[in-house]
Each structure stands twice: as structure tokens, then as C-alpha cells.
Amino acid sequence: MAESARPPLHPDARRWCVAAAAVAALPLLLLMPGWLAGTLATVGLVSAWSGARRPWPDWLRLLLTLSLTGLVLAAFGFRFGRDTGCALLLAMLALKLGETRWLRDGRSLVGFALFATFAAFLQDQGPLTLALAVPAVTMALAASSRMAEHEVPGGVTVPVAHRLAGAVAWVALAIPLAVATFWLFPRLPAPLWGVPENALARTGISDRMEPGQWLDLMNDDAPAFRARFFGPPPPVEQMYWRGPVLWDFDGRAWTRAPWAASLPPAPVEAAGPGLAYEITLEPTDKRFLFALDLPTSAPPDAVMGLDLAPYARRAVSSLRRYRLESVSPARFEPQLRHQLWQAATRLPEGYNPRTLALAQRWRSEGADDAEVIRRALAWFRAEFSYSLDAPPLGRHSVDEFLFVTRQGFCEHFSSSFAVLMRAAGIPARVVTGYAGGFRNPIGDYWLIRQSDAHAWTEVWLEGRGWTRIDPTAAVDPERVFLRSGFIGGGLAGLGEGLVPIATFADWLRRGWNEFVLGFDANRQRLLLRPFGIEEASAGQLALAFATGVGLSLALTLWLLLRQSSPRTDPLLAAYARFLARLARAGVAKAPHEPPLTFAERAAARLPADAGEILALSWRFAAWRYAGAVLDNEARAQLARALRNFRPRVRARPLPGADP
Known part of the structure; x- marks a missing residue:
């Protein structure tokens, strides 16, 4: 063109x-x-x-x-x-x-x-x-x-204001249709697609842990999940949120044992009554779920293996809400089978010789399991420090951490402690998850962020079974739990004045997640319960959707018909008022009569106003039919003149008309 x-x-x-x-x-x-x-x-x-x-x-x-x-x-x-x-x-x-x-x-x-x-x-x-x-x-x-x-x-x-008002009106007109579509359009129980394409891009806990891998995670203030207790919550220092349990160690990295998920859950003897709570998990694109130590059963559509780590049957690609009950254990798997004992004490050959020598020396000095644990914790408490700026570690990562750098964070402490225990012949494994949380007083729920990610060690002791040992808390307990006193380290650094704002913002986001993003097929089936329908079928939802869409379209059509009226244009409305006043003066315009022809007839009947009638009619006809361009000021002036016109006298009767 x-x-x-x-x-x-x-x-x-x-x-x-x-x-x-x-x-x-x-x-x-x-x-x-x-x-x-x-x-x-x-x-x-x-x-x-x-x-x-x-x-x-x-x-x-x-x-x-x-x-x-x-x-x-x-x-x-x-x-x-x-x-x-x-x-x-x-x-x-x-x-x-x-x-x-x-x-x-x-x-x-x-x-x-x-x-x-x-x-x-x-x-x-x-x-x-x-x-x-x-x-x-x-x-x-x-x-x-x-x-x-x-x-x-x-x-x-x-005018700009009228243009914006019109656009706002069109958006507002679409809201009823959007609401009807969102609430009533039949939903599938699962999305049309499978795992999102950015499955590897989300931050969060994984089934692998090696030195330095969690550094970005520890600085991420993004929400991991929110928890709401149905009763008094436990003390924050007892909030260990259990995730993947890592059994296998290759000399540097810990990984999950696939066989553990296929075995039935280990027996747990509760030390007291259970805690009931609900978790709303953010999308992770992984199957890991999290539960307060220790869960009694898996949530719906999930499984729980030998080590009581819950796993969803499908990847969590959208908000996942589930209820659980957890107990504080008196004994956790007090009888350990030989194969499990071997798996929990296995170490690769050719790695970390100094750590192995230290554990063997402690054993040769007559230390039993409890004494080995006590010595290790006392050593950590006295000579190690918590730092997110830990230097990178080489092949013998545990040796370098225990005998050279002696600074790091939870993944360093839990990994080294577990290796030290295994070297002493004590069954040990690493548990990953989160620790602590921030209580939001507005919604009375707990927010757990990615920066609350944590790893600790479980050791198996005769008569007690698996027992939680947190070497990081022994070194610096404030770093584990008190870091959650503010919503994220970044906001804490900006000052306490921003915490109420962040608290309200997270409460708002939680409500949005619950009532909008969490609105799934199950909740949609209960939508018509106030109308006496306990669980709506797909046909009933389709009928309700069609009704809502029909009402929305009827409202749209009515507004369109209203808007198509000529009186919607200010200048046309002013001309209509001009014609009405002439009609009241005795000169009515015929529907087929052109404006200028009518103006000449009205001028003849109203000679006192003839000049004004002809001038206004000519200006209006030039704009309406001859394509004359009028700017905003000229349009407003013409409309004002048409509205202000008032005939001085009534029209003369036509010759031959009845008096």
C-alpha cells in the first residue's frame, strides 16, 4: 500500500x-x-x-x-x-x-x-x-x-475525562460477565497442561543438599507456605516443618533414598495430644509437602513413607491446601532393622579421613552414643560460628568445615554432624524443611518463608529411636528462630515501621489465595449450597453459568441501546432542546424535514427570531451534514447557544388556518 x-x-x-x-x-x-x-x-x-x-x-x-x-x-x-x-x-x-x-x-x-x-x-x-x-x-x-x-x-x-470515563464504563460492563465466568464456568479437577515449563526455575527445598547450595534460598523472602492452627500453636522453637529426608551421602552431597518412600511409615509413640493445623503451600512444581514434626498421617492425594516425609502424588503446580495432625514423639521407630541401620551408617570410601579419625578416637576413649553426641555439640558450640558468607569447600568438604573454616549455616552443620555420627557408628540422616515462622496477628496464621529453610539431623538411639538433633541451634539458636521475628530479613533491615505494612500485605495476599486462586472444582461444586443444592453437578453449574452470562449480555445490550440514542451526543441533545422550544412556540419540525428547510419555515413564522434561528440551524447543519470540523470550544459554544435559545413570541398563524 x-x-x-x-x-x-x-x-x-x-x-x-x-x-x-x-x-x-x-x-x-x-x-x-x-x-x-x-x-x-x-x-x-x-x-x-x-x-x-x-x-x-x-x-x-x-x-x-x-x-x-x-x-x-x-x-x-x-x-x-x-x-x-x-x-x-x-x-x-x-x-x-x-x-x-x-x-x-x-x-x-x-x-x-x-x-x-x-x-x-x-x-x-x-x-x-x-x-x-x-x-x-x-x-x-x-x-x-x-x-x-x-x-x-x-x-x-x-474531552479526556469523557474518554476515560467511557473506557472505565466498558471495563465495568465486562465485570459481571467475568465474575459469572470465573465462579460458574465448569472447572476441571486438574489443569489442561502438565508440569509448567519453569519447573526448574522456582526456588525452594529440593531432594539434594550440598555445601553452598542453599545460599540463595536463605536470602529469599518469598513465601513457602502458610499454616493455621486449630488451637494453641506450639512454641516457635518447636516449629520444625518436616520435608524431604536425606539418607544417601556421596562424600559431598546428600540425596533422598527412593526406597524410603515405598516403605510403610515407621511407628511413632506420641508424648502428648496432637496438634491440628492447615497448610497452604505455594506452588513448587515438586512433589514435596511439609508437615510439623511429626505428622501422624499423609494428607489426601499424598503418601508418607518410612521416614514420615509426605509427598504429593502429583507435582504441586498451584496452591495446595491440606490439613494434618502432628504429635511430639516419645519414641520414633524404636526398633531399627539391620538393613536400615546399614543405610543410616553408610559412608563413601576415600572422603573426609580426619572426620573418621576423630570419631574413632572418641569411640576408643570409651564414649558411648550419648557421649559422642554431647562432645560433638559442645565442640560445635565452642568453636564454630554461623555465617552465610562461608567459603566454598572442596573434595573433603566435611573435613574442611570441621577443621579449617568452622563457619557456615544449617546445611554445613547438619551435614557435618551426620557424617561425624555415622563415622562413630551412630545411625544418622539429614532432614530438610523449615524452622520457625512469623505469626501474622491480622489473620492469626503463621507465615513461613523460603529464608526459613533449615536442615537438621536425626540420630537413632537405643530405646528412643530417631531423635532430632539440631547442631545449628546449638551454635546460634537466634539465627534459627529469631530471624522470623520480622517478615523477611530484607524488611527487618528497613526497620520495624514497615512490618505492619508487610503484615497487612501478606494477609491480603493470603485472602486472595484462599478465595480466588484457591477456588477449585471442589469448592465450585459447593457454590450453590445456599440455594439448597448440596453438591452441584456439571449440568447445574452449566445452567447457572448460562443464566449469569445471559443476564450479563442482557445488561450489555440494554446499555448499548441506550448509548445509541442521539441524545447521547451533547450537541444533538442541545439541538433536540432547540426543536422542542420551537414546537412549544407553535412551529414543529416534521420527521422528514431537513434542518435548513425547517429553519426557513420557522423563521417565516417567527420573524422576531428569524436571524438567530437561521444562524443556529446553519451552523448545526454544517457540522452534522457538511463535515465541518469544530473544535471542543466551538462545539461547546454552539451547544450552549442552542440550549439557551428561547422564542420571543409564539408563531403567527398560517394564512387560512382556523383562529
Whole structure:
């Protein structure tokens, strides 16, 4: 198409399109890595600025496209998937800001903006994303309205406030339909897709632990799960949230034993009454579940193996809510089979000789199991320190930690203590999970964050069975439990004044998770219970959905018919009032009569007002039928003159008319 045949994009309409794209990009920018978001935002600003003055040449656009594509792919490890696609969409949106010369470009930009808003929900469905998406859609509709005003010669330029109000009205009109679709559209018990593409990208506990692996996790303030007790909660120093139990040690890393999950749960003798509670687990894309030490049974759709570590039957790719009961053990598997004893004392050959020699020396000095544990804890307490800046460890990682560096965090302490116990012939294993938590007083629940990740050791003692030993707590108990006194280390560093804000924000997020993201097929079946339907079937839900959609569409149609009335235009409404006053003066306009013909007839009947009638009618006809362009001020002036017109006298009777 030749350039002369393309309708250009009005400068003011272009500004609206750029503003709509900027608002739509904000949710995605907040979900990108900081450096990548800053780069794309800078490219977008430069692109919008240069596009308004002089478009970039084709070779420069191609170079920027290839460069940004390579940058995005490198940022996500050259993995193609949802996150990479969203970042590429944002990069193309930034470059598109420089290509907005024609009306078609403006429409494409608004389409990109709407798709970017949708893409943000693929990554996050939180209340902040929704709060940012609503103005993004509103701005896109307002930009489309602004382009439509210049699409027709002589089109009306609507004031900014009216344009925004119209866009808000359209968004509000869609809310009933959206609500009906969300609450009533029949849901599947599981998503249409399987494991999300970023299954390896989520932070959290895994079934492998080696020195230094948890460093990023210990600095992550993201929520891991929330717990609500049905009764008095235990003291925070007793809140050990059990996760994967690690049996196998290869000299450096601990891993989970697959065979443990296939064996029945070990027997537990409770030391007192159980604690009932509910956990709402954030998506992890893994099968691990967490429970307060020690759970009595697995939650629904989950299993619990020999070591009482609960596992879901499917990966937790969305919010998972489950109820459990836990007890404090008096004895935990007091009888240990020989095969399990061997598995819990096995060490690889050729690793950590100094640790093995120390344990053998303690044994040769006559120390029994309890004395070996006491000596190890006393040594840790006296000569070791807690630090997240521990130096990296080499092949003999336990030897280097125990005899050289002597500083680290929970994964160092639990691993070294377990190896030391095994070297002394004491069955030991590492338990991973979380410790402590923050009590939110607003919702009366406990928030456990990724930074609360913890690892401890379980040793098997004659007559007692598996017994929890936390060497990290022996070194620095405040680092284990008191770090949860604020919501995350980052907020604690900013001061206590921000804690109430963060507390309220997390309570709001919890409510959103429970009532929106947690609304699944099971809860939907109970939706019609207030209407006497205990458990709605798919057919009943479909009928309710059709009813809700029908009512929403009927409301939309009614508003559209109302809006199509000519009186919705202020100038047409003023002309209608002008005609009404002439009719009351004795001159009524026939439906088929053109405005100027009627004006001449009215002027003849009302000679005192003839000049004003002809002038107003001519100006109105020129705007309405001749394509005359009136700016906002001229339109307002004409409408005001039409509304203020009042005939001085009644019309003369026509010749030959009855008196």
C-alpha cells in the first residue's frame, strides 16, 4: 500500500497509544529480572522518543531486534518457554513504540499492549497483577477510542475525562460477565497442561543438599507456605516443618533414598495430644509437602513413607491446601532393622579421613552414643560460628568445615554432624524443611518463608529411636528462630515501621489465595449450597453459568441501546432542546424535514427570531451534514447557544388556518 493511501496516526492519538503500551508493560516489567526490566524499559523510552521525531532506519531496527532477542535468550539460559516468550513479547513491544506513524501501527501497538496484559497473568495471578491489568485495559480502550475519533473526517474530539470515563464504563460492563465466568464456568479437577515449563526455575527445598547450595534460598523472602492452627500453636522453637529426608551421602552431597518412600511409615509413640493445623503451600512444581514434626498421617492425594516425609502424588503446580495432625514423639521407630541401620551408617570410601579419625578416637576413649553426641555439640558450640558468607569447600568438604573454616549455616552443620555420627557408628540422616515462622496477628496464621529453610539431623538411639538433633541451634539458636521475628530479613533491615505494612500485605495476599486462586472444582461444586443444592453437578453449574452470562449480555445490550440514542451526543441533545422550544412556540419540525428547510419555515413564522434561528440551524447543519470540523470550544459554544435559545413570541398563524 502506498504511503499516501495510509491514514496517518494523529499525534495526540499516538500519545494515547504509547501511554497504553507503557501501562500494559508495567506488570511484566515487575516480573522480569531487574537488569533485564531496566534494559527493556530504557529501549522502550528511547524508541518512543525517537519514533515521534524520526523513525529508525530498517537496518537499525533489525539490529536492535536481533540484539534484544539474543539478550532475552541469554537471560533465560536459551530455554524456550513461557518466561522467555513473555520477555520476548515485552522486547517487541518496546521496539514497536518506534513504529507508530500510521493508524494501522497504532492499532497493532494497542493489540500488543492487550496481549502483554494477558501474558502477565501467565506468570503471576496475584492481586497486584490484577490491579495493574485493569488500568492497562482501560488505557487500551481509551487509546482505541482516541484513534476512532480521527478515523472519520470531521470526527468529534471527546474531552479526556469523557474518554476515560467511557473506557472505565466498558471495563465495568465486562465485570459481571467475568465474575459469572470465573465462579460458574465448569472447572476441571486438574489443569489442561502438565508440569509448567519453569519447573526448574522456582526456588525452594529440593531432594539434594550440598555445601553452598542453599545460599540463595536463605536470602529469599518469598513465601513457602502458610499454616493455621486449630488451637494453641506450639512454641516457635518447636516449629520444625518436616520435608524431604536425606539418607544417601556421596562424600559431598546428600540425596533422598527412593526406597524410603515405598516403605510403610515407621511407628511413632506420641508424648502428648496432637496438634491440628492447615497448610497452604505455594506452588513448587515438586512433589514435596511439609508437615510439623511429626505428622501422624499423609494428607489426601499424598503418601508418607518410612521416614514420615509426605509427598504429593502429583507435582504441586498451584496452591495446595491440606490439613494434618502432628504429635511430639516419645519414641520414633524404636526398633531399627539391620538393613536400615546399614543405610543410616553408610559412608563413601576415600572422603573426609580426619572426620573418621576423630570419631574413632572418641569411640576408643570409651564414649558411648550419648557421649559422642554431647562432645560433638559442645565442640560445635565452642568453636564454630554461623555465617552465610562461608567459603566454598572442596573434595573433603566435611573435613574442611570441621577443621579449617568452622563457619557456615544449617546445611554445613547438619551435614557435618551426620557424617561425624555415622563415622562413630551412630545411625544418622539429614532432614530438610523449615524452622520457625512469623505469626501474622491480622489473620492469626503463621507465615513461613523460603529464608526459613533449615536442615537438621536425626540420630537413632537405643530405646528412643530417631531423635532430632539440631547442631545449628546449638551454635546460634537466634539465627534459627529469631530471624522470623520480622517478615523477611530484607524488611527487618528497613526497620520495624514497615512490618505492619508487610503484615497487612501478606494477609491480603493470603485472602486472595484462599478465595480466588484457591477456588477449585471442589469448592465450585459447593457454590450453590445456599440455594439448597448440596453438591452441584456439571449440568447445574452449566445452567447457572448460562443464566449469569445471559443476564450479563442482557445488561450489555440494554446499555448499548441506550448509548445509541442521539441524545447521547451533547450537541444533538442541545439541538433536540432547540426543536422542542420551537414546537412549544407553535412551529414543529416534521420527521422528514431537513434542518435548513425547517429553519426557513420557522423563521417565516417567527420573524422576531428569524436571524438567530437561521444562524443556529446553519451552523448545526454544517457540522452534522457538511463535515465541518469544530473544535471542543466551538462545539461547546454552539451547544450552549442552542440550549439557551428561547422564542420571543409564539408563531403567527398560517394564512387560512382556523383562529
